[in-house]
Amino acid sequence: HETVYAIASGKGGVGKTTTTVNLGTALAEAGERVAIVDVDLGMANLAGFVSLTPDSTTLHDVLAGAASIDDATYRLADNIVAVPSGTSLDDYAETSPEGLREAVDELRSEFDYVFLDVGAGISHETVLPLGLADAVVLVSTPEPAAVHDSKKTIELTDRAGGEIAGLVLTRTRPDGDVSHDELADRLEVPLLGTIPEDPAARDSVYAGTPLVVFEPDGPAAVAYRRLAAELTGIE
Ligand code: ADP
Ligand code: MG
Numbered sequence: 259h260e261t262v263y264a265i266a267s268g269k270g271g272v273g274k275t276t277t278t279v280n281l282g283t284a285l286a287e288a289g290e291r292v293a294i295v296d297v298d299l300g301m302a303n304l305a306g307f308v309s310l311t312p313d314s315t316t317l318h319d320v321l322a323g324a325a326s327i328d329d330a331t332y333r334l335a336d337n338i339v340a341v342p343s344g345t346s347l348d349d350y351a352e353t354s355p356e357g358l359r360e361a362v363d364e365l366r367s368e369f370d371y372v373f374l375d376v377g378a379g380i381s382h383e384t385v386l387p388l389g390l391a392d393a394v395v396l397v398s399t400p401e402p403a404a405v406h407d408s409k410k411t412i413e414l415t416d417r418a419g420g421e422i423a424g425l426v427l428t429r430t431r432p433d434g435d436v437s438h439d440e441l442a443d444r445l446e447v448p449l450l451g452t453i454p455e456d457p458a459a460r461d462s463v464y465a466g467t468p469l470v471v472f473e474p475d476g477p478a479a480v481a482y483r484r485l486a487a488e489l490t491g492i493e
Pocket of ligand 2: 274275276298303375
């Protein structure tokens, strides 16, 4: 089966990190061994879930050749670990994004599923993971501008030699959105799932707990478990 998924978007702030954390946790709860990796270098996407000190080893140290991936791996819960990114700009200058291939290969051999939380936009560090992953999950809100920006991610994925798994629409509303199927059709990719707008998403971040644990029966948590099943066949 596909092991390494890149969770990517054109526009920022559309729910990539939420999707990475909750897809990963849903699969870990189903008994799969999962690693989630913050490959949005220089950003603290997973900081709310992993407590780090300034001396903690991060993906930056691994990419700088100063640590092994195991040293940058932090346990989140049963069956799931996170590899956070370093946030200092000094470290960032020393990292070699090419080392990412090696790090991802090591994780691939140790875990059943690896989710790469990819930065938005079109920089080199964004493009590389799109090609390293077995498949790319596009994340977008239903807003036309966000969906439109997903086209760039599709193009970049093609150029990087990657494959698109499909689209996840986040923060959807019961009515008022353009038809979800139509949005996926516009991008010519399968619709993998829709995650409704749910205030628990934000509350769970403040609590430092994945949504699927924080409010397991809430609409977004239920939708993330359904997405995990749709993507992998595991329930
Ligand atoms: P990205 O990683 O793409 O920047 P995040 O996952 O950090 O996006 O989400 C951006 C913001 O949207 C966060 O405040 C998050 O809590 C909120 N959010 C994400 N998904 C939902 C949802 N389904 N309902 C409500 N708020 C959400
Ligand atoms: Mg993020």
